[in-house]
Amino acid sequence: MDNNISVQMKVETGDAGYVLEDVPHLSDYIPNLPTYPNPLRSNPAYSVVKQYFVDADDTVPQKVVVHKDGPRGIHFRRAGPRQRVYFTPDEVHAAIVTCGGLCPGLNTVIREIVCALYHMYGVTKVLGIDGGYRGFYSKNTITLTPKVVDDIHKRGGTIIGTSRGGHDKPKIVDSIQDRGINQVYIIGGDGTQKGAAVIYQEIRKRGLKAVVAGIPKTIDNDIPVIDKSFGFDTAVEEAQRAINAAHVEAESAENGIGVVKLMGRYSGFIAMYATLASRDVDLCLIPESPFFLEGEGGLLEYVEKRLKDNGHMVIVVAEGAGQELLAAETLNSATAQDASGNKLLQDVGLWISDKIKKHFARQTSMPITLKYIDPTYMIRAVPSNASDNVYCTLLAQSCVHGVMAGYTGFVSGLVNGRQTYIPFNRITEKQNNVVITDRMWARLLSSTNQPSFLRPKEVEVQKQVEAQTIEGENSKPNDI
Numbered sequence: 001m002d003n004n005i006s007v008q009m010k011v012e013t014g015d016a017g018y019v020l021e022d023v024p025h026l027s028d029y030i031p032n033l034p035t036y037p038n039p040l041r042s043n044p045a046y047s048v049v050k051q052y053f054v055d056a057d058d059t060v061p062q063k064v065v066v067h068k069d070g071p072r073g074i075h076f077r078r079a080g081p082r083q084r085v086y087f088t089p090d091e092v093h094a095a096i097v098t099c100g101g102l103c104p105g106l107n108t109v110i111r112e113i114v115c116a117l118y119h120m121y122g123v124t125k126v127l128g129i130d131g132g133y134r135g136f137y138s139k140n141t142i143t144l145t146p147k148v149v150d151d152i153h154k155r156g157g158t159i160i161g162t163s164r165g166g167h168d169k170p171k172i173v174d175s176i177q178d179r180g181i182n183q184v185y186i187i188g189g190d191g192t193q194k195g196a197a198v199i200y201q202e203i204r205k206r207g208l209k210a211v212v213a214g215i216p217k218t219i220d221n222d223i224p225v226i227d228k229s230f231g232f233d234t235a236v237e238e239a240q241r242a243i244n245a246a247h248v249e250a251e252s253a254e255n256g257i258g259v260v261k262l263m264g265r266y267s268g269f270i271a272m273y274a275t276l277a278s279r280d281v282d283l284c285l286i287p288e289s290p291f292f293l294e295g296e297g298g299l300l301e302y303v304e305k306r307l308k309d310n311g312h313m314v315i316v317v318a319e320g321a322g323q324e325l326l327a328a329e330t331l332n333s334a335t336a337q338d339a340s341g342n343k344l345l346q347d348v349g350l351w352i353s354d355k356i357k358k359h360f361a362r363q364t365s366m367p368i369t370l371k372y373i374d375p376t377y378m379i380r381a382v383p384s385n386a387s388d389n390v391y392c393t394l395l396a397q398s399c400v401h402g403v404m405a406g407y408t409g410f411v412s413g414l415v416n417g418r419q420t421y422i423p424f425n426r427i428t429e430k431q432n433n434v435v436i437t438d439r440m441w442a443r444l445l446s447s448t449n450q451p452s453f454l455r456p457k458e459v460e461v462q463k464q465v466e467a468q469t470i471e472g473e474n475s476k477p478n479d480i
């Protein structure tokens with residue numbers, strides 16, 4: 001039995017540069033496991049569906065924009081029910097845990113895992129682990145049944161609680177082993193899935209017939225490979241209410257400015273999409289695109305121009321934007337961290353509001369009215385919207401199908417519109433960020449008409465780079 005993650009990575013290659021980044025399976029380390037016909041075969045709802053079961057060889061390409069002679073590239077195993085399963089209903093003892101920050105849709109995912117286990121696979125032992133990873137060893141568990149979870153998708157938050165910190169591998173795996181848990185469903189972001197990978201490895205090292213599967217959660221949409229994370233749509237939609245309020249306030253006053261802070265510690269996706277959706281925003285600031293305040297081409301010059309031209313303006317700022325400017329100014333460390341090792345941020349919304357107010361206070365000719373709105377925790381506490389509810393259902397059901405089929409060490413994720421099983425390391429090795437040389441950021445810049453905040457010298461360098469870049473070379477595979 002090996003416990004080396006690089007050895008465990010299952011990669012298969014095929015013709016024309018085809019690569020399958022496969023996920024581990026119980027049979028990789030436990031020989032001669034019995035299998036059983038999938039109970040869905042006799043489920044009245046599914047038995048009438050032709051080709052309901054996924055072909056064992058189905059895979060999904062990561063890159064759908066291809067060139068005639070280019071390699072076929074990386075693929076992931078397609079999610080869905082298999083003809084045979086590796087657990088009998090009576091044998092299953094499942095546990096669900098939610099970790100990290102809140103996100104719309106957590107309750108829907110919990111609900112749909114419970115319902116899929118009960119209704120599709122006849123499983124009746126499902127536990128909720130209370131309060132994140134530390135709940136495995138320091139708290140009571142919560143019994144989850146379809147009745148308990150019936151209407152939880154209409155509520156924000158997570159009914160089983162969440163936390164940061166508390167990942168203690170030996171204690172968690174001891175608890176899994178002692179309680180006889182053999183299916184662990186872990187819902188959380190990059191940090192959580194790194195923790196899930198460690199739990200999977202320890203379980204494998206101990207030779208336990210227990211599978212570990214993740215469902216990626218991040219309101220910031222900063223997990224790579226997947227099309228988008230659940231709750232992101234809801235967050236963008238909810239952000240509109242704050243932006244609308246900021247716009248109403250700004251429009252109603254002479255030289256009115258509305259500032260809205262949105263989430264996004266390292267990635268500005270919520271701010272970018274909320275800005276694009278709104279069309280009322282004049283300036284969007286994200287962590288990926290540095291800016292400066294004073295002088296030619298700076299933020300304050302743009303604000304002044306915008307007020308002169310239009311009489312009011314709306315600024316959307318992602319919470320992780322401009323942090324280096326704040327740290328330099330306040331002499332506070334830019335490296336302070338929370339219990340999970342996430343960067344602790346200073347309030348860029350307050351800071352920028354203050355800077356703008358002070359700038360205009362110096363010029364008595366232009367009095368302004370500035371209103372600052374911070375809806376961040378209100379946004380992530382709402383229940384998921386309709387489209388996220390459907391998405392959460394697909395993620396949860398796909399995850400349960402994979403687990404029942406004996407796959408382990410994977411997350412359930414949407415890739416190019418198809419549900420897939422992705423190995424942990426592929427979604428934790430890097431972060432998904434807004435690429436400011438992609439077309440989406442260009443769309444944003446053209447919709448707000450804001451400056452790029454490149455200094456004259458940087459513009460020159462940028463031009464030289466562009467001149468050397470072959471068209472399309474900079475694009476992410478799936479830039480739209």
Ligand SMILES: Nc1ncnc2c1ncn2[C@@H]1O[C@H](COP(=O)(O)OP(=O)(O)O)[C@@H](O)[C@H]1O
Nearest residue numbers: 099100164165167188189190191192194195340
């Ligand atoms: N590298 C890691 N290894 C093991 N556990 C981790 C790691 N990073 C974070 N965790 C654990 O994952 C949980 C959630 O992490 P956090 O970063 O707060 O949220 P998210 O999963 O949303 O990124 C916490 O309990 C934390 O202790």
Ligand SMILES: O=P(O)(O)OC[C@H]1O[C@](O)(COP(=O)(O)O)[C@@H](O)[C@@H]1O
Nearest residue numbers: 100101189217218219220263264265
């Ligand atoms: O105050 P908390 O609970 O640490 O959470 C705040 C942070 O969590 C986030 O919402 C991101 O969390 P996820 O991406 O893991 O969902 C950030 O945008 C925000 O800075």
Ligand SMILES: [Mg+2]
Nearest residue numbers: 189190191342
């Ligand atoms: Mg994280």
